[in-house]
Amino acid sequence: MFFTPFFKMLLHKKYILYLRVFTSLVINRTFIPMTRRFLWLLTCCIVLLSACDKRMVTADNPPETNNPTTGAPPISDKKVQAGVQGIVTDANNDPLAGARVVCGDQNTITDQYGAFRFQEVNMTEAAAVVTVQKAGYFNGIRTFRVTAPGRDQFVQVQLLPKTTAGTFDATAGGVVAASNAQFIFVPNQVLDAANKPYKGQATLSYAFINPESNDFADIMPGDLRAVNDKNELVALQSFGMMALELQGATGEKLHPDGTNSVTFRMVIPATLRKTAPAVIPLWHFNESTGLWEQEGSAEKMGDSYVGTVKHFSFWNCDAQFPMVNFKAVFKDDKNNPLAYTAIQLTRNNNSSSYGYTDEAGEVSGLVPANEQVTISVKDQCGKIIFSKNAGPWSTDANAGTFNVSIDPDARLALSGKVTTCDGAAVTKGLVNIQVNGVHYETAIQNGNYATSILRCATGAATVVLNPIDETADKMSTSTFQLAPGNYTRDLQACDVIQVSTISLLLEGQTTTFTSPADSVLFTSYRSDTSTVSIYSLSAAQKTPGGLIRINIQLSGIQTGPSVSRYFTVAMNDGTYFSESLNITITRTGIAGEYLEGTFSGNVQKIPGNTTAPVSGSFKVRIE
Missing domain, CATH: 2.60.40.1120 (Carboxypeptidase-like, regulatory domain)
Known part of the structure; x- marks a missing residue:
């Protein structure tokens, strides 16, 4: 008798077609145990009906803000200057050239080795963030603690391809079934960039991030630090992550309305099912802070977690635990620092956290409080070449120096x-x-x-x-x-050794960047086809006031006239100038020699959209 009104509602013609589609995609699939199939269907239908009762979100009724935490994140925002470099790869661990890398207020492009480098960047000491962007891939984001000001830090990032999980009619809603997950969208839930209901076929791009993967540390966003619903900084053990993105029929970016929920079911990795909690917190990734944030929870049903989300991001089913700060130094058997080396810390439950040493062989991060861990060193093939038990620590710990014998x-x-x-x-x-x-x-x-x-x-x-x-x-x-x-x-x-300089005349003022007092750099990279080389000259002042930095991108470094691909000057008051310029290269050479030339033209000043003439010269050592 209790269920009779509920099933009468389901028989309304509005839901008949939806339930047929849903039943064929979910009820008939073999990976949900029979005893759970009805429960999963019932849960999803309840969510569908309750969501449809909510007020429609439109441009006049914007989405709700979903931020469960209050106040500033419980982490220091102190800034430091340090270098950052790293490697970007695809899912096959092949280098990705031409990916855009952003850290602080600087950006660069990966070269033919998938490598990038920022010689000096202003970043958050406790949680510096490097973001990698490339068409066809989800953003790769790495968070790390800066070991010491002025030192080169290292990250490795593996980008996930945007794989189409399925399409559905945004007006009618529908179900999308991926290889190990399913998603339910209610009618008129999808909005366009103007926050208006999208009419047409919506495509869901999806990627599963498996904690069992050997490359998990390079794939996952952040570094498994999180802010829980009490605004506490905690560490996480993942039982499965996913990346989600919506696109329209012509490739335009779409998003859920922020009020109605998207129901998901995600299969738990096989080795984690026995220890997976019955109810687990959900976490979404904040790309600006580089931290995970708690929002909602999911329930274990058979071999899967079932939950709801109201916005798309990276999402994570994670258990939380207390932590302490940790640092250590790693050297080889000849007392040389093991720079840019992968360090893994494994708990007794076999979950792991990861980090990379800096140029001095030091690693800094978080470890579980009051637990013994296994510290391992990995070579570039992912093989463990050193392992030792350490801890437990109840307070912040300096574990000293580990000497590693290397084959x-x-x-x-x-x-x-x-x-x-x-x-x-x-x-x-x-x-x-x-x-x-x-x-x-x-x-x-x-x-x-x-x-x-x-x-x-x-x-x-x-x-x-x-x-x-x-x-x-x-x-x-x-x-x-x-x-x-x-x-x-x-x-x-x-x-x-000759100094590198870039000098320019802009708005009646001449400014000269000169190494080593200023950071003056030459970098090069190649396009995806590895047939076109792109070169960049950049400079940044280390003294307060005046210009922040200048960047000139060239299509080649042969002598003679050409046109820059890109030219920008950023000021410390937030204004910037940008345009393509005429370039004349008067001298070129190989690595260790110098590139010399001049530039001139007109640039657009933003804000204001006024035009200003600019001219100058450069002499920069080729790296």
């Missing part, structure tokens, strides 16, 4: 003498090392240098060695193709 097949070891032009030992300086686009450096001590770089036995890499004699202001550049192994390479620093 010769898992590292590229470089050492040798560095001399001046007359053969004397260099007493003060360093050797810059670039391996397939990733930059390392090691100090010259008593005329010698040595470094150890974790590699994978997958063939030779392009290695560029650049010794610098800081006393004589001289340097040199040598390039090798080297497979993993031990190598002695004696170097000589003979070429005179």
